[in-house]
Amino acid sequence: MFRTGVSGAEGGTPSRAQVVHHPMRGNGLAPYPYRLSMYQVPPVQDITVEEFEQWALDRLRVLADIETAAARNQSWPETKAAIEARSAAHLPLHSNSVAQSGTASGAAAKTQELLAERRKDHVSHFVLRLAFSRTDELRRRFLHAETTLFRWKWETEHLAEREAFLRSQDFVWRAVPAEQQQRFREQLLAVHPRMAATFDTESFVQVPWHRVPDLVEKRRVFVHQGTAWIPTKEQTSLVLAEFQSGLQAQLELTARALPRLDEDDRLMPVLEHLSMGSMLGATSDYSSASLVNTDGEAITLTADMVVPLVRQHAPLCMRHLQETLSAKHHLLHQSRLQYNLFLKELGLPVEEALVFWRRSFSQMTDDQFKSHRYNIRHGYGLEGGRHNYPARSCTTIISGFPPGPQETHGCPFRHFSQANLSAALSTHYHISPADQAEILASVQAGHYHVACTRVFELTHAAQGVRRGDGLGQGESVSHPNRYTEASWQRAQQATTDA
Numbered sequence: 001m002f003r004t005g006v007s008g009a010e011g012g013t014p015s016r017a018q019v020v021h022h023p024m025r026g027n028g029l030a031p032y033p034y035r036l037s038m039y040q041v042p043p044v045q046d047i048t049v050e051e052f053e054q055w056a057l058d059r060l061r062v063l064a065d066i067e068t069a070a071a072r073n074q075s076w077p078e079t080k081a082a083i084e085a086r087s088a089a090h091l092p093l094h095s096n097s098v099a100q101s102g103t104a105s106g107a108a109a110k111t112q113e114l115l116a117e118r119r120k121d122h123v124s125h126f127v128l129r130l131a132f133s134r135t136d137e138l139r140r141r142f143l144h145a146e147t148t149l150f151r152w153k154w155e156t157e158h159l160a161e162r163e164a165f166l167r168s169q170d171f172v173w174r175a176v177p178a179e180q181q182q183r184f185r186e187q188l189l190a191v192h193p194r195m196a197a198t199f200d201t202e203s204f205v206q207v208p209w210h211r212v213p214d215l216v217e218k219r220r221v222f223v224h225q226g227t228a229w230i231p232t233k234e235q236t237s238l239v240l241a242e243f244q245s246g247l248q249a250q251l252e253l254t255a256r257a258l259p260r261l262d263e264d265d266r267l268m269p270v271l272e273h274l275s276m277g278s279m280l281g282a283t284s285d286y287s288s289a290s291l292v293n294t295d296g297e298a299i300t301l302t303a304d305m306v307v308p309l310v311r312q313h314a315p316l317c318m319r320h321l322q323e324t325l326s327a328k329h330h331l332l333h334q335s336r337l338q339y340n341l342f343l344k345e346l347g348l349p350v351e352e353a354l355v356f357w358r359r360s361f362s363q364m365t366d367d368q369f370k371s372h373r374y375n376i377r378h379g380y381g382l383e384g385g386r387h388n389y390p391a392r393s394c395t396t397i398i399s400g401f402p403p404g405p406q407e408t409h410g411c412p413f414r415h416f417s418q419a420n421l422s423a424a425l426s427t428h429y430h431i432s433p434a435d436q437a438e439i440l441a442s443v444q445a446g447h448y449h450v451a452c453t454r455v456f457e458l459t460h461a462a463q464g465v466r467r468g469d470g471l472g473q474g475e476s477v478s479h480p481n482r483y484t485e486a487s488w489q490r491a492q493q494a495t496t497d498a
């Protein structure tokens with residue numbers, strides 16, 4: 001157990017703005033009276049190291065979906081749907097109204113649930129804030145994802161709850177005096193022509209113009225002497241701007257305090273792991289499931305089935321390994337590890353795996369194959385420490401040992417040169433130059449899983465997969481086995497429909 005307080009990292013004693021965080025203790029939800037939070041006060045409570053990491057990973061799943069939605073240019077309704085689904089599973093956050101219905105004992109239980117949800121939200125935000133404050137790039141990505149998450153919470157919150165939350169905050173908005181509003185009537189109406197009939201009943205607030213760059217950029221606001229005049233109705237932009245600028249400042253303060261954490265050998269590996277996952281924009285939820293036939297029965301793979309299955313359904317990383325194995329009759333150590341665990345988790349029994357590998361290593365003597373036999377069985381948990389090793393996820397493959405000369409493991413989207421990737425996309429999938437350009441742009445932006453997801457969509461278009469569908473319902477690629485399973489399911493579905 002350890003305490004999560006990082007007040008040093010937040011710049012010391014909270015300011016006046018920070019301590020107004022919990023004024024409505026009377027609603028029985030202290031210290032979390034609202035579902036919305038500006039995260040101004042760091043948590044100071046005991047939690048376990050497991051909670052510290054697990055809660056952060058759960059939040060990271062939501063943020064990764066937000067990043068993926070942005071990288072795939074998804075609309076706001078699509079992004080909202082993705083956040084909704086992922087939050088429900090990993091970071092549920094219900095409104096206060098949940099605790100106000102039913103019997104007294106039911107309401108008390110609901111109150112405890114709300115408090116537990118909000119505690120997790122609070123702690124996980126601050127853990128990721130630490131993990132993401134390490135570089136400019138991570139700070140930028142965290143800021144965007146957290147602001148988007150806040151926007152979703154804001155838009156899905158009840159009006160009364162929003163207003164109560166706003167009253168609890170200490171925002172620097174100033175009401176525009178009525179006589180000033182009249183004085184600039186013409187300029188204000190030029191920006192808001194639809195207000196012509198209602199102008200005298202409207203009201204405006206003024207904020208420094210740089211707090212609402214989106215409105216200034218779109219010329220949706222009147223700017224006067226460095227202040228932007230915003231209709232009180234456009235509260236969402238204002239609140240988002242407050243959230244964003246507050247978090248940006250806090251991230252910079254946290255970054256300055258980070259060296260002080262370097263000595264904590266419990267926290268630093270966790271924070272590094274979290275920020276690495278975030279760089280890849282994907283976290284995997286995959287747990288192995290057998291491939292099933294059209295009757296829904298699990299199929300047992302045989303050695304003979306491996307090559308056609310991989311050529312038809314596996315992602316480029318595994319396809320590349322198989323093509324290299326077929327051409328050279330050999331794979332180097334890391335490649336063997338990556339491929340063996342992939343095939344194991346697809347449902348290839350160890351006896352069939354030994355047949356497959358022995359045949360593939362056709363230029364080797366039985367004696368030379370002995371050590372490989374041991375390593376294959378080791379991967380199945382049948383030798384040595386008998387660990388049941390999982391198949392590698394995209395995050396593990398992309399962030400693991402990069403392939404050296406002659407090596408073929410890794411992720412082609414991460415580790416191939418542009419020319420080689422382009423050639424592989426043409427050779428294996430016949431992807432057009434225009435589609436390749438889009439895939440290569442995702443790769444250049446570091447969104448490897450987005451590029452891989454687009455390849456899945458393009459190569460399954462004949463089965464009705466469209467842009468934005470991903471592996472199904474917008475799911476992005478996060479695991480080679482999940483990719484293969486989704487491709488297999490599509491083919492089975494097509495057979496059933498035919």
Ligand code: SF4
Binds near residue numbers: 316318410
């Ligand atoms: Fe394989 Fe994942 Fe890379 Fe796709 S993104 S090629 S599944 S490692």
